[in-house]
Amino acid sequence: MTEAVIISWPHDIDDPYATEIVGLSTDNMPIKGIRTENELWAANEWIIPTTFVVTVTGLFFKSFFEEAGKDAYQTLKKHLKEYLAKRRQIKTQLIASDQSPNKLSKNYDQSFSISLKARLHTGALVNVLFSNKVKDEDIPEMLEGMFQSLELMYQNCHKYAPEENINDEKRPNEVYLVVDIKTKRWEILSPKEMSDRYRNT
Numbered sequence: 001m002t003e004a005v006i007i008s009w010p011h012d013i014d015d016p017y018a019t020e021i022v023g024l025s026t027d028n029m030p031i032k033g034i035r036t037e038n039e040l041w042a043a044n045e046w047i048i049p050t051t052f053v054v055t056v057t058g059l060f061f062k063s064f065f066e067e068a069g070k071d072a073y074q075t076l077k078k079h080l081k082e083y084l085a086k087r088r089q090i091k092t093q094l095i096a097s098d099q100s101p102n103k104l105s106k107n108y109d110q111s112f113s114i115s116l117k118a119r120l121h122t123g124a125l126v127n128v129l130f131s132n133k134v135k136d137e138d139i140p141e142m143l144e145g146m147f148q149s150l151e152l153m154y155q156n157c158h159k160y161a162p163e164e165n166i167n168d169e170k171r172p173n174e175v176y177l178v179v180d181i182k183t184k185r186w187e188i189l190s191p192k193e194m195s196d197r198y199r200n201t
Contacts, residue, residue, distance in 0.1 A: 003032045004060040005076065007083075008053045011035035015052070017086060021079050029063060029072050045108045046129060046176060046194050050115040052087045054080060057119045058166050061154040081143040087114035088130050088139070108198045109133050110178065118150050121157040125172040126150065126188075133181050142179055149177060149186045 007018045018033055025031035036049075060076070063069025092112040110129040118126040128150075134142055176189045189197070 002059075003030045004057055004063070005029075005031045005080070006034060006055040006057075007031070008034040008036050008049075008055070010051060011037060013051075017083050018052070021076075021083060024076060024079065026072070028069065029060070029076060031076075045112070046110065046127070046198065048112075050112055051090070051092050052114045053117060054084065054114070055117045055119065056080075056150075058121060058154065058158075061118075061120065061151060064151055065155070077147055081140070081147075084114055084116065084130070084143055085139050090114070091132075106200055116146075118154075119166060119172065120150070120154045121161065121172070122163060122167040122170050123161065123172050124153070124157050125174045126153065126177050127174060128177045131179055131181060134179065138184065141184065145179070145184070145186055146177065 005021070007015075007021060009015045009018055022031050022033040060073070063073040088111055090113040109131050111132055114130060116128040116130075118128065120126060128146060130142075174191060176191070176194050177186050178189060179186050
């Protein structure tokens, strides 16, 4: 993956905010926009792509740790936080098929509108979900905490398993990053822990 950031949104929706961010692309911080088609999915809610998806790669986080790239990183991070906050305000819901009316989780509280994927390393992909229960006034703190968590995870990945480039052909281990509403801290959950938390009981 040669881009630092990829933003995807439906082909039938105009997204001037995404287009503005794509316009910030440079040789050192390439940014790409992708228009997606609507699809039917038979999967748990946290696996189905949200309407808008921001993907950040190791190239994005690498600039944070390099003196020459710090200013570009901070500028782009500011725009991404604004974008994530705006797109979280859009309310989207999933509709279960007539054959599986009880398939959707009754206590799933994450946004169907926006999510973020962070490909930190060949072996690590973090799926960041944004709770609908977070109050609007807490969003800036929540997003800053998210980026701090991802920066630390990126640093640890490359401390213990350094690599120059991500191998896109190798399937990474996936985890989920969700915020705890009470503590306002981000939690790392495995796919099984996600299933246990949100399955219908």
